Amino acid sequence: MLKNKTITFLGAGAMAEAIIAGLVRLQVVQPNQIIATNLSDQEKLNYLEIEYGIRTNSDRLEAVKEGDIVILAMKPKAVKEAIEDVRETTNPSQLFVSVLAGIPTGYIEDLLGHQAGVIRTMPNTSAKVGASATAIAKGTFATDQHMHEVDKLFSAVGTVTVVREEKLDAATGLAGSGPAYFYYLIEAMEIAAEKAGLSQEEASTLITQTVVGVGKRLQSTTKTSKELYEEVMSPNGTTEAGMKVLQERNSQEALTDAITNAIARSKELGAVFSNTKK
Numbered sequence: 001m002l003k004n005k006t007i008t009f010l011g012a013g014a015m016a017e018a019i020i021a022g023l024v025r026l027q028v029v030q031p032n033q034i035i036a037t038n039l040s041d042q043e044k045l046n047y048l049e050i051e052y053g054i055r056t057n058s059d060r061l062e063a064v065k066e067g068d069i070v071i072l073a074m075k076p077k078a079v080k081e082a083i084e085d086v087r088e089t090t091n092p093s094q095l096f097v098s099v100l101a102g103i104p105t106g107y108i109e110d111l112l113g114h115q116a117g118v119i120r121t122m123p124n125t126s127a128k129v130g131a132s133a134t135a136i137a138k139g140t141f142a143t144d145q146h147m148h149e150v151d152k153l154f155s156a157v158g159t160v161t162v163v164r165e166e167k168l169d170a171a172t173g174l175a176g177s178g179p180a181y182f183y184y185l186i187e188a189m190e191i192a193a194e195k196a197g198l199s200q201e202e203a204s205t206l207i208t209q210t211v212v213g214v215g216k217r218l219q220s221t222t223k224t225s226k227e228l229y230e231e232v233m234s235p236n237g238t239t240e241a242g243m244k245v246l247q248e249r250n251s252q253e254a255l256t257d258a259i260t261n262a263i264a265r266s267k268e269l270g271a272v273f274s275n276t277k278k
């Protein structure tokens with residue numbers, strides 16, 4: 001399905017690299033089917049060529065012209081300028097895939113100015129190791145075939161959940177931003193480990209395997225998250241002592257609020273940029 005298709009990344013930052021790494025490592029497409037372009041960082045393009053064997057082109061018009069699938073991977077605030085720059089070279093047979101937080105497909109369709117197939121996605125940086133949790137939603141002119149192609153692309157770098165576009169902001173706050181919440185918790189574990197006298201190496205193995213174990217357990221159990229943490233807590237034991245502090249400080253409420261705020265920000269991004277149309 002993706003054979004003979006050229007995939008152009010317009011924007012070559014952290015998210016583009018995570019997806020490129022996953023696609024190349026899992027051989028979903030040949031490296032030479034991928035072209036990356038960006039605003040100005042030639043060093044980054046050189047690095048991507050060497051690291052992943054993909055093609056790059058600092059001429060954004062040429063890079064986009066060649067793409068059957070164009071992945072929009074710039075920051076949301078740059079989307080208007082980025083699309084206006086290359087609009088003249090786009091055509092209705094191309095598929096545009098956005099990874100941008102908040103930006104509605106309708107806004108991208110308007111910027112392109114033709115009935116372009118646009119699919120909005122929200123992956124996360126775990127794409128780099130083939131473990132993204134990606135949500136995808138169809139724009140007005142995208143076809144089922146387009147959805148199949150994007151499903152195939154992102155299935156190669158993790159799971160794909162198809163949702164209606166209005167749910168993408170929720171997916172963004174939850175899973176797009178999600179890795180950051182876990183890394184923040186992990187940083188807390190590192191600080192506590194150091195305080196307690198563990199070496200970095202000792203702490204690293206203990207923490208990483210704890211996180212991996214939680215993920216694997218979640219994938220293989222029907223127990224609820226509450227049942228799973230209660231299973232760890234012995235009466236008057238160590239976990240209870242730890243959880244007491246988390247509960248006293250309303251940590252769960254803080255985390256719920258954090259995710260809700262991220263979801264609100266995704267909605268806000270969409271509103272802000274859609275209001276500054278053309």
Ligand SMILES: NC(=O)C1=CN([C@@H]2O[C@H](COP(=O)(O)OP(=O)(O)OC[C@H]3O[C@@H](n4cnc5c(N)ncnc54)[C@H](O)[C@@H]3O)[C@@H](O)[C@H]2O)C=CC1
Nearest residue numbers: 011012013014015038039073074075076078082099100101
């Ligand atoms: N970093 C993450 O965890 C995730 C990011 N995203 C989305 O991915 C997008 C990119 O984020 P990052 O990779 O973190 O940003 P980044 O700052 O690492 O990369 C942005 C890239 O866009 C390029 N760019 C800027 N202006 C441009 C223009 N006018 N034309 C072409 N390219 C241009 C830059 O040169 C750079 O290569 C954002 O819209 C973000 O919402 C989505 C899911 C997760």
Ligand SMILES: O=C(O)[C@@H]1CCC=N1
Nearest residue numbers: 100101172176177178
């Ligand atoms: O922080 C952001 O806006 C992007 C979108 C999801 C993860 N990172």
